[in-house]
Amino acid sequence: MDFKENAWIAVLAVLLIGGVAFFAVSDALKAGTNGNPLPPASPSSSAGGNPSASGSPATPNSNSASGAPAAGSGSSSNIALKELQYPRAPSWSSYQGVINGPRGDTFSSEDLKGKVALVDFWTYSCINCLRTIPYVEAWEQRYGPQGLLIVDIHAPEFDFEKNRGNVEMAVKRLNLTTINVLDGEHRIWSAFGNQHWPHMYLIHADGFIRYDHIGEGSYDQTESQIRALLEEQNKSMNMTSASPISVSGANTVDFTQVGSPELYFGGSSRRAPLGNSPPVGVPGAALSYTPPSSMEANRIYLNGSWADDGEDMRLASETGDILITYHAKAVHLVADSMDNKSSVQVFLDGQPYSGPEAGSSGSIAIGPSRLYTMVLTSGYETHTARIHITGSGLRAYSFTFG
Known part of the structure; x- marks a missing residue:
């Protein structure tokens, strides 16, 4: 066997050994994350339009974080392994202000370094x-007190939620x-590639999104992940056996029993036409609405003079009505009043019905822009609600049900 033949054999041997090593590492990585693929990306969800997270929590990389956390951070080999398993959290900084901040209006992703952090996207009318x-x-x-840093990112859906005072x-x-x-401009939202309210990201002290x-x-599951990362960060902690927090008075919903979707009022927001839309008029101009004798379920019907302002329908007459046939136990209306x-x-x-926000007269005062609970019954039932309004200037944005 001459020199050339020996050289070719050596090359083939190197390639064979390298291939075996590659597949061994690949299998090890898959085993370390349970081999769960990422679910398909969901379409953008509006506030309330993503009712319950019914599936398992997912990480935005190619593997789920539902398996055991990776080995502790620190060494270059551990960091390299995590680069393959988890995405890095993006860099961002406050640009419109901070409420309850430790340093006034200044806060950024730099403040998360070295800490286990929960970043939670929300908006207050959701x-x-x-x-x-x-x-x-x-x-x-x-x-x-044990090292978790929670940061809420308020990313608005409606224009009124961009107002810091609100x-x-x-x-x-x-x-x-x-x-x-x-x-307010969804810069941090975009940095995370977020599409949902609410959406929680659990970030390890080394900057990787672990869950x-x-x-x-899935509150118990989220809390379990929090405890696991805190214990991984501080080996002296023993938190994995701790019981989940029991939250008294928390409002939970069985979404399999809710038969009504989120509904929007304004022409620029609504996904379906109003139940009794008049001929198309000039945006912002008041038009007369009269409900029919029979109504379809899960359609908004109006009575009185109303103007379409884009995000909302505004009552132009002194009195008016909103009518809806729904199946749920709770009816929430996002609304405000121009003059309170x-x-x-x-x-x-x-x-006549008096809900949890009704006063002694049975009526609900509509003032600042927020979510108002119109109805709360003990069971999931089909009803027709008529919301009679006194006082022009009420603006209705959306219905949500629970």
């Missing part, structure tokens, strides 16, 4: 976001203690 708040606040109280009012009303970074969760639910003088009285199947 009922799905509002239902997660008791859990996020409970995690802040329990795990904040957000500050909501943070105060909801008794939030977490850091809230204002993202994420879209929508409501509008009020509503709810009639359920023709009978």
Whole structure:
């Protein structure tokens, strides 16, 4: 066998050994993440349009974070392994201000370095976001002293949610203690490639996104991931056997029982026409609406003189009505009043109804821009609600159900 033949044999041997090593490493990586593929990307979800996260939480890379966390950070080999398993969290900084911030209006991704952080995208008129708040606040109280940093990113859906005063009012009303970074132009939202409210990203101290969760639910699973990362960061902690937080009074929804989708009022937002739309007129001009004798379920019907302002329908007459046939136990209306003088009285199947926000007279005062609960019954039922409005200037943005 001559020299050339020996050389070819050597080359083939090297290629064979390299191939075996490649597949061994690949198999090891798959085993370390349970080999779960990433679910297909979901379309953009509006506030309340992503009801419950019904599937398993997913990470935005090619593998799920549902398996055991990777080995502790520090060595270059561990970092290289994580580069293959998890995405890095993006860089960002506050540009419109911070509420409850440690340094006024200054905060950025640099403040997360070396910490286990939960970044939570929300907006204050989103009922799905509002239902997660008791859990996020409970995690802040329990795990904040142990090293967890929670940062809420307020990314608005409606124009009124871009107003800092409105957000500050909501943070105060909801008794939030977490850091809230204002993202009125969705710059931070875009940096994460986010498409949902709410959406939580759990970031390790080394800057890798180790877990994420879209929508409501799976609170025990999210909390388990928080404990695992805190223990990984501090080996002296023993948290994996701790019991999940029990949140008293939390409002949970069985979405398999809800038969009504989120509905938008304004022409630039709604996904389906109003039930009794008149001929197309000039945007912003008041038109007369009269409901028919029979109504379809899950369609918005109006009575009175209303103007389409794009995001909302505005009552131009002194009185008017909103009518909806739905199947749920809760009906929420995102609304405001231009002069804070509008009020509503709810009639359920023709009978006066006093909901949780009704005053002694049975009516609900509509003022600042926010979500108002119109109806809350004990079971998931089909009803026709008529919301009678007194006082022009009420603006209705959306219905959500629970």
